[in-house]
Amino acid sequence: MKVLITGIDGYSGWPLALHLLARGHEVAGIDSFVTRRRVREVGSWSATPIPAWPKRQEAVRRLLGREIRFYRGDLARYPFVEEVLRTERPDAVVHLAEQRSAPYSMIDVHHAVATQAENLTGTLHLLYAMRELCPEAHLVKMGTMGEYGTPNVDIPEGFFEIEYRGRSDRLPFPRQAGSWYHWSKVFDSGDVMFATRIWGLRSTDVMQGVIYGIRTPEITDDALLTRFDFDEIWGTALNRFVVEAILGMPITPYGKGLQQRGFIALEDSMQSLRLAIEHPPAAGEYRVFNQFDAAYSINELAERTRAIAEEFGLHPTIEHPPDPRVEAEEHYYRPVHDHLTALGYRATRELNEVLRELFRDLRRFRRRLEAKRHVLLPVVQWRNADNAATLTARAGGPSAGPAPPPVAGTPPTRTEA
Amino acid sequence: MKVLITGIDGYSGWPLALHLLARGHEVAGIDSFVTRRRVREVGSWSATPIPAWPKRQEAVRRLLGREIRFYRGDLARYPFVEEVLRTERPDAVVHLAEQRSAPYSMIDVHHAVATQAENLTGTLHLLYAMRELCPEAHLVKMGTMGEYGTPNVDIPEGFFEIEYRGRSDRLPFPRQAGSWYHWSKVFDSGDVMFATRIWGLRSTDVMQGVIYGIRTPEITDDALLTRFDFDEIWGTALNRFVVEAILGMPITPYGKGLQQRGFIALEDSMQSLRLAIEHPPAAGEYRVFNQFDAAYSINELAERTRAIAEEFGLHPTIEHPPDPRVEAEEHYYRPVHDHLTALGYRATRELNEVLRELFRDLRRFRRRLEAKRHVLLPVVQWRNADNAATLTARAGGPSAGPAPPPVAGTPPTRTEA
Numbered sequence: 001m002k003v004l005i006t007g008i009d010g011y012s013g014w015p016l017a018l019h020l021l022a023r024g025h026e027v028a029g030i031d032s033f034v035t036r037r038r039v040r041e042v043g044s045w046s047a048t049p050i051p052a053w054p055k056r057q058e059a060v061r062r063l064l065g066r067e068i069r070f071y072r073g074d075l076a077r078y079p080f081v082e083e084v085l086r087t088e089r090p091d092a093v094v095h096l097a098e099q100r101s102a103p104y105s106m107i108d109v110h111h112a113v114a115t116q117a118e119n120l121t122g123t124l125h126l127l128y129a130m131r132e133l134c135p136e137a138h139l140v141k142m143g144t145m146g147e148y149g150t151p152n153v154d155i156p157e158g159f160f161e162i163e164y165r166g167r168s169d170r171l172p173f174p175r176q177a178g179s180w181y182h183w184s185k186v187f188d189s190g191d192v193m194f195a196t197r198i199w200g201l202r203s204t205d206v207m208q209g210v211i212y213g214i215r216t217p218e219i220t221d222d223a224l225l226t227r228f229d230f231d232e233i234w235g236t237a238l239n240r241f242v243v244e245a246i247l248g249m250p251i252t253p254y255g256k257g258l259q260q261r262g263f264i265a266l267e268d269s270m271q272s273l274r275l276a277i278e279h280p281p282a283a284g285e286y287r288v289f290n291q292f293d294a295a296y297s298i299n300e301l302a303e304r305t306r307a308i309a310e311e312f313g314l315h316p317t318i319e320h321p322p323d324p325r326v327e328a329e330e331h332y333y334r335p336v337h338d339h340l341t342a343l344g345y346r347a348t349r350e351l352n353e354v355l356r357e358l359f360r361d362l363r364r365f366r367r368r369l370e371a372k373r374h375v376l377l378p379v380v381q382w383r384n385a386d387n388a389a390t391l392t393a394r395a396g397g398p399s400a401g402p403a404p405p406p407v408a409g410t411p412p413t414r415t416e417a
Numbered sequence: 418m419k420v421l422i423t424g425i426d427g428y429s430g431w432p433l434a435l436h437l438l439a440r441g442h443e444v445a446g447i448d449s450f451v452t453r454r455r456v457r458e459v460g461s462w463s464a465t466p467i468p469a470w471p472k473r474q475e476a477v478r479r480l481l482g483r484e485i486r487f488y489r490g491d492l493a494r495y496p497f498v499e500e501v502l503r504t505e506r507p508d509a510v511v512h513l514a515e516q517r518s519a520p521y522s523m524i525d526v527h528h529a530v531a532t533q534a535e536n537l538t539g540t541l542h543l544l545y546a547m548r549e550l551c552p553e554a555h556l557v558k559m560g561t562m563g564e565y566g567t568p569n570v571d572i573p574e575g576f577f578e579i580e581y582r583g584r585s586d587r588l589p590f591p592r593q594a595g596s597w598y599h600w601s602k603v604f605d606s607g608d609v610m611f612a613t614r615i616w617g618l619r620s621t622d623v624m625q626g627v628i629y630g631i632r633t634p635e636i637t638d639d640a641l642l643t644r645f646d647f648d649e650i651w652g653t654a655l656n657r658f659v660v661e662a663i664l665g666m667p668i669t670p671y672g673k674g675l676q677q678r679g680f681i682a683l684e685d686s687m688q689s690l691r692l693a694i695e696h697p698p699a700a701g702e703y704r705v706f707n708q709f710d711a712a713y714s715i716n717e718l719a720e721r722t723r724a725i726a727e728e729f730g731l732h733p734t735i736e737h738p739p740d741p742r743v744e745a746e747e748h749y750y751r752p753v754h755d756h757l758t759a760l761g762y763r764a765t766r767e768l769n770e771v772l773r774e775l776f777r778d779l780r781r782f783r784r785r786l787e788a789k790r791h792v793l794l795p796v797v798q799w800r801n802a803d804n805a806a807t808l809t810a811r812a813g814g815p816s817a818g819p820a821p822p823p824v825a826g827t828p829p830t831r832t833e834a
Contacts, residue, residue: 078526109495109545116541117534120604124533124597128526131802152586153579162570162579167749169569171591175607180541183611187533187604190592194600198743198799326615332584382615385548 002026003277004088006075006126007096008068009053010035012142012211012269014226016094018218019270020277021066028069028088030097035227035234038104043395044231044375047243047365048214051223059223075122078129085133092138092277095126098188102146102179102325103233103380108388112180119184120191127195138280139203140273141192143185145262145292145335147207149176150328155335158205158288178327179382189288196286203285204276207335208269209262209292212238213354214361216267226266228362231375238263238301240376242358243369245309245316249376255323257299260333262292265349275343290337293347308355312363324378420694421505423447423492423543424513425485426470429559429628429686431643433511435635436687437694438483445486445505447514452644452651455521460812461648461792464660464782465631468640476640492539495546502550509694511557512543515605519563519596519742520650520797525805529597536601537608544612555697556620557690558609560602562679562709562752564624566593567745572752575622575705595744596799606705613703620702621693624752625686626679626709629655630771631778633684643683645779648792655680655718657793659775660786662726662733666793672740674716677750679709682766692760707754710764725772729780741795 003020007013008029017027033053039045051059053070060066069088073080075097085093098119099105105115123141130137148155151174160173172193175186189205196203214228229235230243241251264272272291281287296304302318309316323329362369379394380387420437424430425446434444450470456462468476470487477483486505490497492514502510515536516522522532540558547554565572568591577590589610592603606622613620631645646652647660658668681689689708698704713721719735726733740746779786796811797804 109542112545113495113538113541116537116604116608120533120537121530124526124530128529128802151588153581153584153588160581162581164570164577164579167570171568171570172593174588174591176589177607177611180608180611183604183607186607187537187600190594190600190603191533191597194594194597199802385545385616 001091001277002088004028004030004084004090004093005096006030006093007098008070009033010096011227011229012266013096014056015216015219015266016270016273017068018064018224019216019274021060021064022218023274028071028090030071030073030075030084032072032074039229039234042231042233042375042391044229044234044372045368046227047230047362047368048225048228049368050225050227055223059221063221063224075125076118078125081125081129082133085129089134090137092140092280093126093130094140094273094277095123096142097122098142098184099181101234102181105179105181105184106380106382106387107391108386115181116184116187120187123188123191127191127201130201131195131199135199135201136283138277139192139201140276141188141203141205143189143205143207144182145207145209145290146182147175147177147186147189148173148335149178150331150333151176152332155290157290157336157339178325193286196284200284202281202283204281205286205288206273206276207288207290209264210236210238211264211266211269212236212351213266213349213358215357216270230369231372232378233380237298238305241302241305242355242362244376245305245314246359246362246366247369247373249373250317250319251302251305252319252321252377253298253302254321254325254378256329257302257320258297258330259327260295260297260331262290262295262335263351264292265354267349268293268347271348272340272345275340275345279343287339289339290335291340292335292337295333295335304351304355308352308359311356312359321378324381326382418508418694419443419505421445421447421501421507421510422513423510424515425487426450427452427513428644428646429683430513431473432633432636432683433687433690434485435481435641436633436691438477438481439635440691445488445507447488447490447492447501449489449491456646456651459648459650459792459808461646461651461789462785463644464647464779464785465642465645466785467642467644472640476638480638480641492542493535495542498542498546499550502546506551507554509555509557509697510543510547511690511694512540513559514539515559515601516598518651519598522596522598522601523797523799523804524808525803532598533601533604537604540605540608544608544618547618548612548616552616552618555694556609556618557693558605558620558622560606560622560624561599562624562626562707563599564592564594564603564606565590565752566595567748567750568593569749572707574707574753574756595742610703613701617701619698619700621698622703622705623690623693624705624707626681627653627655628681628683628686629653629768630683630766630775632774633687647786648789649795650797654715655722658719658722659772659779661793662722662731663776663779663783664786664790665731666790667734667736668719668722669736669738669794670715670719671738671742671795673746674719674737675714675747676744677712677714677748679707679712679752680768681709682771684766685710685764688765689757689762692757692762696760704756706756707752708757709752709754712750712752721768721772725769725776728773729776738795741798743799
């Protein structure tokens with residue numbers, strides 16, 4: 001199949017491209033490199049050194065003997081989106097090109113607006129361009145399990161049958177997101193569901209669990225590595241924990257650490273996305289996949305990280321800084337995940353095993369971690385409306401505040417390494 | 418109380434200002450006059466001639482002996498929003514400054530994006546500025562009953578207690594909006610709910626029913642009239658029906674006409690908003706009011722209009738054009754509305770009586786209606802992704818397509834009459 005990946009330069013976009021190529025699919029991609037720039041904006045970088053884009057293409061050519069067609073640009077420009085779809089006419093579009101950090105969206109008003117307006121605009125542009133140029137194609141949209149929040153009932157896959165005051169209906173499950181970023185994904189879900197209904201499109205809305213790991217079988221060379229973010233803004237809790245252990249810092253679950261989330265290994269997330277692509281929904285069908293393997297509490301992740309660290313001769317302690325977020329620190333959590341299993345999904349990776357792999361890989365990049373040890377602890381506080389000054393001070397930038405996010409329609413002009 | 422109304426030049430913003438002044442409140446307002454411009458963009462105008470803003474202020478001075486402080490500008494500019502709140506420090510902010518037309522949002526991709534990005538940005542800017550400058554103030558946010566769609570169960574006020582798989586929770590009632598515009602209001606609801614929670618703000622989210630009528634007791638002179646839109650884009654079904662009857666055209670409910678919606682008279686909507694303002698919620702409380710009096714089917718509105726038209730010597734027929742929207746034409750509909758009643762709300766106006774008033778008022782402006790009879794029938798089709806060319810042709814504008822909506826941050830430069 002012909003698959004177009006928006007955000008192909010990103011953490012999951014890149015390994016997805018490799019995975020699909022290895023399975024014989026054709027792959028094209030879009031990126032604006034805005035994530036590279038924004039990670040630098042907060043004073044951080046990827047633990048793994050990420051080659052400039054042309055080098056990535058070259059590595060694919062050399063190591064896999066395959067070609068990735070690439071379009072540099074921003075989904076905020078509608079003519080650009082039209083041009084790519086007109087050229088590609090893909091069978092599937094995997095839409096990963098969104099601002100993906102909750103703390104980034106909570107920095108201040110400008111980051112909040114940028115996150116929501118950009119994510120919504122990109123999704124609307126894709127929906128309209130698909131309606132216009134490839135209405136039979138399948139949109140695989142990256143959402144997040146975080147759209148649901150932590151209700152006191154089981155979480156179904158997108159919809160549930162309820163009885164209320166003596167009548168019944170199948171309704172979208174209520175969303176209770178926990179950051180402007182998470183809300184932007186809720187909004188996307190609404191738009192994708194609606195466009196699918198009025199125009200008869202095909203769409204899969206992926207409620208993605210937190211992905212862990214950096215290895216997939218296709219990553220056979222350092223030139224094919226994907227990015228690994230570990231700072232408070234762009235890294236996940238598990239990423240931070242592993243890096244903290246390697247750097248001899250305490251492992252720091254926020255607050256009580258009893259927050260639970262759904263998790264999935266990078267390789268299994270790629271398997272899931274491929275299964276979604278290879279089994280498209282019917283015209284007019286909007287389906288939701290809860291894409292995760294197991295729910296863990298943050299404390300469990302911390303304990304597991306500590307245990308594996310011991311295997312590597314490291315002896316981290318665990319400390320609990322106050323939770324910078326506004327979230328339930330103790331809650332019920334039982335999301336359903338059957339849809340992917342019905343398509344043949346089977347988990348292939350286990351958390352401890354991936355943790356070992358992470359320690360092995362990341363110790364090689366210890367110097368890159370050392371250089372950024374100051375970006376691990378949380379600065380962005382949900383209760384503050386303006387975290388920009390503190391953040392900029394730490395990043396060593398100008399005290400006037402961070403550069404505003406790029407304006408819609410203005411793609412960055414330089415390639416960022 | 419000191420009340421700031423965003424969108425004070427609009428259909429409900431203006432009579433709200435008059436109503437609050439008459440009840441002894443202090444009123445300040447913001448507007449960018451974008452609605453005046455956008456109504457002209459689609460080739461229409463208000464049935465009632467609306468004076469330029471300075472004349473409106475002058476009429477209030479002359480007839481009510483009161484002053485409205487006014488700030489011209491766009492909520493898309495954050496420094497402007499900060500400046501107004503810093504100067505005013507209001508007790509309540511009534512946020513009406515949003516793109517409010519479902520068909521306008523469905524014209525094409527640019528109108529879809531403008532509607533959602535502008536509405537979201539304005540609301541986020543207000544939330545942040547209130548957090549910064551008047552965190553104790555009460556935000557009264559204009560939403561719409563259309564956020565709920567038409568589920569097969571009763572519609573509670575924002576939240577419902579459910580039992581699901583043996584457990585129970587109080588959750589936001591699922592939203593299923595029917596246009597990009599309606600979804601923009603759903604998104605606002607998410608953001609207002611979230612900001613209220615993390616920052617302890619006070620907010621009332623008004624699920625506004627369709628408002629009808631143009632009279633309130635404070636409108637004692639033509640210089641104080643509010644706008645009345647009747648074209649397919651900006652007018653409501655009832656507005657179109659009355660104008661069709663006056664112009665000797667058939668009354669045109671879309672499709673089967675069995676679609677039901679909640680309705681409320683303009684005067685009673687003003688009463689409701691005032692009650693919300695005078696009874697603010699507690700800090701950290703996000704409350705939802707379903708603000709309507711009675712549900713009618715579109716056919717019932719058509720029949721009522723025809724009956725009242727007969728009283729005025731008019732004999733309209735009723736014809737059903739195909740529904741340009743994608744919506745259930747037959748459905749269950751029973752929304753709850755108790756919260757306002759608990760605050761002392763009592764309906765004072767009845768539909769037939771307001772219809773008579775409308776016929777009396779609008780016959781005086783028959784010439785303005787005649788001049789625009791071609792804008793009554795639907796051009797904007799939900800199933801089409803691009804309605805711009807047809808619309809522009811009808812509006813007699815350049816065939817290159819409609820002027821794009823104003824870019825965020827660029828308020829219009831001329832006052833529109």
